[in-house]
Amino acid sequence: MVSSDVAAAVRADGLTVVRGGRTVLADLSFRVPRSTVTGLLGPSGCGKSTLMRAVVGTQAKVTGTLEVLGHPAGTASLRSRVGYVTQAPSVYSDLTARQNLDYFASVLGPARGEHHERVERALADVDLTSHADVLVGHLSGGQRSRVSLAVALLGTPDLLVLDEPTVGLDPVLRRGLWDLFHRLTAERGTTLLISSHVMDEADRCERLLLMRAGRLLADDTPESLRARTRTDTMEDAFLHLVDTARRAERDNPAWQEETTR
Numbered sequence: 001m002v003s004s005d006v007a008a009a010v011r012a013d014g015l016t017v018v019r020g021g022r023t024v025l026a027d028l029s030f031r032v033p034r035s036t037v038t039g040l041l042g043p044s045g046c047g048k049s050t051l052m053r054a055v056v057g058t059q060a061k062v063t064g065t066l067e068v069l070g071h072p073a074g075t076a077s078l079r080s081r082v083g084y085v086t087q088a089p090s091v092y093s094d095l096t097a098r099q100n101l102d103y104f105a106s107v108l109g110p111a112r113g114e115h116h117e118r119v120e121r122a123l124a125d126v127d128l129t130s131h132a133d134v135l136v137g138h139l140s141g142g143q144r145s146r147v148s149l150a151v152a153l154l155g156t157p158d159l160l161v162l163d164e165p166t167v168g169l170d171p172v173l174r175r176g177l178w179d180l181f182h183r184l185t186a187e188r189g190t191t192l193l194i195s196s197h198v199m200d201e202a203d204r205c206e207r208l209l210l211m212r213a214g215r216l217l218a219d220d221t222p223e224s225l226r227a228r229t230r231t232d233t234m235e236d237a238f239l240h241l242v243d244t245a246r247r248a249e250r251d252n253p254a255w256q257e258e259t260t261r
């Protein structure tokens, strides 16, 4: 069944996930608008990867409502429409970058665009054309991550879910990747959900989901977050929201017993 909420690429209502007997995501409700770059930010262990796994349909013990592109998360028809890049590069180190892309393009089968063009476009997207014939095992960590990203771009996904794609990259490469993310929304209408624990990346996003300890602290734009917390930086805005949440926990101790700390 297709949802009527067509404006949202992701719609969560009361989303809860239990891992190892603990509630690691508790009652999250939010929207990720289509054709936007939405940042998923919060400290290590707050549940960003778990949320992304739920969105791409690989997370067990998910309850509540979670719709992706109008369908329940994990629906088979979403597989070709959702790209997912994990923190660990998932490409073959004994093949070159181009051979990896050739291989994954043939696994994808006939899709939008010709095989050769798709491979070359994906290499160019991540600025790796000049290293296309180097064995992935001989590339740097950042270059390997970009090969993984190129694989995800091969299928021209409608939703691209990226788990900390800029970790370990120098500022020039980071800027290049953020430029690419915005080009993807503007030129291809792609929706991007990007996790980071670096608050200065928040300002590069059109919308933000701020998380702490399995809960959503905010679902807003960077400008509005700064305005309503009366802060100048995203880091200060986040700290303000954390302090407010802590005060709420003190007033209602049952609240925090349900989730991770």
Ligand SMILES: Nc1ncnc2c1ncn2[C@@H]1O[C@H](COP(=O)(O)OP(=O)(O)OP(=O)(O)O)[C@@H](O)[C@H]1O
Pocket: 019, 020, 021, 024, 042, 043, 044, 045, 046, 047, 048, 049, 050, 051, 197, 260
């Ligand atoms: N296999 C598992 N079994 C039980 N708990 C888990 C498992 N994997 C992760 N967790 C817990 O779930 C919570 C959320 O983990 P998650 O990896 O989603 O956080 P994260 O925000 O992505 O962290 P990071 O930024 O360090 O990648 C953490 O408290 C973690 O300890």
